[in-house]
Amino acid sequence: MLTKIPGSGEDPAIFSLDAPRLTAANSPAFRQEMADLISAGATRVVLDLSPVAFIDSTGLGSLVAILKQIGSRGDLAICGVQPGVQQMFKLTRMDRVFRIYPNLAAASAALESA
Amino acid sequence: MTTIVERNSFGEADRAAAPAAMRIVVADDDASQRHYQSALLRRMGYEPLVAENGGRALELLQGSDAAMMICDVDMPEMDGMTLARRVRALALGRYVYVLMITGHHSREDRLAGMEAGADDFMSKPVDASILALRVKAAERIIRYEAELQASRRGLQIAYETIRADIEAAAKAQRQLMPRERAHISSCRFSSRFLPSSEVSGDVFGYFPLGGDALGFYAADVCGHGVRAALSAVALAHLVTPEYFANNVFANDPQDPVSICTARLVAALDQRFLEASDDDSYFTFFGGILLEASDRMHFCQAGYPSPLLIRADGRTEWLGEGGMPVGMLPGASFDCQEVTFRPRDRLFVYSDGVVEAESPSGEPFGLDRLAAFVAKAPVSRSDALLDGLAARLRQWTASDLFEDDVSMILMEREGY
Known part of the structure; x- marks a missing residue:
């Protein structure tokens, strides 16, 4: 489900979440993939959500769980937030919890300079 | 219904059957064939139930736990094909392995037999060692089938229990x-x-x-x-x-x-x-x-x-x-x-x-x-x-x- 952005380096690790929807159906797999990456050392992560049009409550839970797993060891930057997802982030105030950037370049730059 | 166990014609005393001796229905209109096959089976440790015609074979299958049937394809009244078809139509709750004895080595007979529901074929005259191999192979399949059935029953029971629990939970939740x-x-x-x-x-x-x-x-x-x-x-x-x-x-x-x-x-x-x-x-x-x-x-x-x-x-x-x-x-x-x-x-x-x-x-x-x-x-x-x-x-x-x-x-x- 996660695709490494071609030409991107290891730190920050830059991934695209290649699924039109993040829901109860695929959240466990996404969560596991991310958990493995983080355990393997990817603690500064850029996640591009451009392909994702819809996130349900379970999907949101998995994103927050990833943020918690990274914790103070690293950083998570999100970009490519679609309008429907943005609406959900706003309703749940996650727009203030996640570091959200308008595009991949801005997100990577923010983590690189950190 | 009474189950008739034919004494074997070789005069051997009935061996105390092992606890799980598989019962096998032997259907043949020819008495000597019946006796011969029964004797072989008994010597191999199985319990033959003999039927002189198809109708009797069906009765025996319904009245016992027989897991296998050996039947002659050429029988008057009900032939082996019809019998196999009738066996498949029975709702026995278990699989019956059908070994069909054909008179001649004909491809058409075997195809028709498979269509009717036969699992395996042997041709006459019945050779004792080949029969032993065929029945052993059948027994392996039957045991596997029985294990599958048992685990499916277990799953079914577990599923029904969970289903009932969830229904009870749903009722409790609605009351809240x-x-x-x-x-x-x-x-x-x-x-x-x-x-x-x-x-x-x-x-x-x-x-x-x-x-x-x-x-x-x-x-x-x-x-x-x-x-x-x-x-x-x-x-x-x-x-x-x-x-x-x-x-x-x-x-x-x-x-x-x-x-x-x-x-x-x-x-x-x-x-x-x-x-x-x-x-x-x-x-x-x-x-x-x-x-x-x-x-x-x-x-x-x-x-x-x-x-x-x-x-x-x-x-x-x-x-x-x-x-x-x-x-x-x-x-x-x-x-x-x-x-x-x-x-x-x-x-x-x-x-x-x-x-x-x-x-x-x-x-x-x-x-x-x-x-x-x-x-x-x-x-x-x-x-x-x-x-x-x-x-x-x-x-x-x-x-x-x-x-x-x-x-x-x-x-x-x-x-």
């Missing part, structure tokens, strides 16, 4: 929900609770809080199904009117106006953060109405913004969002305030309403919801809720919702 219609002081409540499966992660309540106050809340535990339902039930048990009042009203009885719905949500947040060790959380909307002053205080914690419909038909969405409950440590919650006058109505709904998707993947959305509610005739609460449920079913082209759906309509009566 408030009545679909309630009249609390000057407010009429109507609600619908439509779980996506038997049990639901949605829960809501409305109750008087003493004096001129009444409280209401709606919560949606993330995910659905049994896990979400367990949390929802725990929440419903926790949020009693007493708990609600104790947390919303300030501790100082001299200061009755310092109402804070965020305090209630913060208490729940702390409680559920401590209790849960996984990714689960819930969204919540809680409010309190003070009728004397027409003031409504509310706290929105990630729950969809309710639609406020003024007496003159104007609508507004309540709240600007808020962190869900039990999600992240250090969350803060806001208590907001709005006027709620006679003939105003408040429509509270879970995200299952706006996220309901059409077959092409388009969500029902806030605009369609607002349009539907605004068009609905005033003071026909039940018609509005049932109409919206029907509209959602039409939108999703399905009778079952993918997510739990809760709808609460609260209306203040006119003076």
Whole structure:
């Protein structure tokens, strides 16, 4: 489900979440993939959500769980937030919890300079 | 029905059959063939049941636990093909392995035999060592089949038990929900609770809080199904009117106006953060109405913004969002305030309403919801809720919702 952005380096690790929807159906797999990456050392992560049009409550839970797993060891930057997802982030105030950037370049730059 | 075990013609004494000697029906109109095959089988440790014709063979299969039948293809009255077909048509609850003895080595016979339901073939004259090999091979398949059947029965029983437990849980959960219609002081409540499966992660309540106050809340535990339902039930048990009042009203009885719905949500947040060790959380909307002053205080914690419909038909969405409950440590919650006058109505709904998707993947959305509610005739609460449920079913082209759906309509009566 996660695709490494071609030409991107290891730190920050830059991934695209290649699924039109993040829901109860695929959240466990996404969560596991991310958990493995983080355990393997990817603690500064850029996640591009451009392909994702819809996130349900379970999907949101998995994103927050990833943020918690990274914790103070690293950083998570999100970009490519679609309008429907943005609406959900706003309703749940996650727009203030996640570091959200308008595009991949801005997100990577923010983590690189950190 | 009596089961006849033919004495073997070699005069051997009946061996005390091993505890699980497989019973095999031997069907042949030729007595010498019957006796010969029976003797071979008995010597191999099996228990032959002999039938001189097809009808008798069927009787024996029905009256015993025989797992195999050896039958001659050429029999008067009922031939082997017909017999095999009749065996397959029996509802025995077990598999019967059919070994067909053909008179001649014909390909057509075997094809027809397979079509009729035979598993294997031997040609006459029956060779003792080949018969032994064939029956041994059959026994392996039969044992495997029996093991499969036993584990399937076990799964079936487990499934039925779980199913019954979930049905009982669903019934218990429905009993926790408030009545679909309630009249609390000057407010009429109507609600619908439509779980996506038997049990639901949605829960809501409305109750008087003493004096001129009444409280209401709606919560949606993330995910659905049994896990979400367990949390929802725990929440419903926790949020009693007493708990609600104790947390919303300030501790100082001299200061009755310092109402804070965020305090209630913060208490729940702390409680559920401590209790849960996984990714689960819930969204919540809680409010309190003070009728004397027409003031409504509310706290929105990630729950969809309710639609406020003024007496003159104007609508507004309540709240600007808020962190869900039990999600992240250090969350803060806001208590907001709005006027709620006679003939105003408040429509509270879970995200299952706006996220309901059409077959092409388009969500029902806030605009369609607002349009539907605004068009609905005033003071026909039940018609509005049932109409919206029907509209959602039409939108999703399905009778079952993918997510739990809760709808609460609260209306203040006119003076």
